[in-house]
Amino acid sequence: MGEKGKLARIVNPILTPVTHPLLPNASAPGQLSVKQIHQCLSEIGDLPAKKFYVVGEPISHSRSPALHNTGYKELGLPHEMFRFETSDAAKIHKELLSDPNFGGAAITIPLKIDMLKYVDELSNSGKVIGAINTIYPIGKGKFAGTNTDWLGIVNSFIRNSAPAKISSGNGLIIGGGGTSRAALYALHSMGCKKIYMLNRTASKLLDIKKDFPASYNVEVLESLEQIETVADVKLAVSTVPGNLEIDSGLLTKIKAVLAKGGKESFLIEAAYKPLVTAVMKLAKDEFHWNVIPGREMLVNQGVVQFGLFTGFDAPYKPIYDAVVSDN
Structure with a gap:
């Protein structure tokens, strides 16, 4: 030609x-x-520029703009992602979703539940988890919502040599925040026969357990005596804040349950700052687990999000490098 x-x-x-x-x-x-x-x-006007956002509060530390904007640049897409800091879902609906150039938003705390009311089509993961971290237009004035956090967890395990489906063994979730719900969905999808949950406040976990089907086989660990019965933990996700000191009582329980895994066990840290958290150090140094840092989960959920926003596969290495460049 x-x-x-x-x-x-x-x-x-x-x-x-x-x-x-x-x-x-x-x-x-x-x-x-x-x-x-x-x-x-x-x-030539055949690929209109779209505006994307990361929304929530606080978001000054968010690496989502670096992730997405790097992907747009690498693929020659005219789009851009901005930070929009607010805790008011109605403000996002009024100021962003009504913009004809709106392409989608990455949703962070405290809006993952509040934004559900503005979704016309909800994925199965969004329904079961009860929270979304992604919203994007699917037609004039209509929006789809989903949760890519769980895929960020699953794909991070797989990229770091964990099996896509475990043939035997159980899962563990440390913490009771919103990410623990995505972790529960992820571990169930990977074949965990039972999923243990551990948190400083057990009541939060009991509420989460009620929200999930009985087939998830969730057991809330409330005492050291109960932890003695725990067996064969293969996959774990820590969702406690990485920059805060862990309560001494919870720390004792974490040590006791990590002892139920070892060299063939994998732990993902959901927090990506600091780069090495107390839970990561404990799992690797004392109990010889395979440890996966939080930036892996951030990148892998963002890869899925990027595809939903643009219809294109994200260039993995450039966006990974952009996310970790300030660590």
């Missing part, structure tokens, strides 16, 4: 041969990269 055929390559919607910047040269004259095609589509 040559140079004169570039426009045909740009506007053709299917089976367009492309080149890549890492190749020494294009395999045919006039061949373009995906990034170049997207940039040209944007220039």
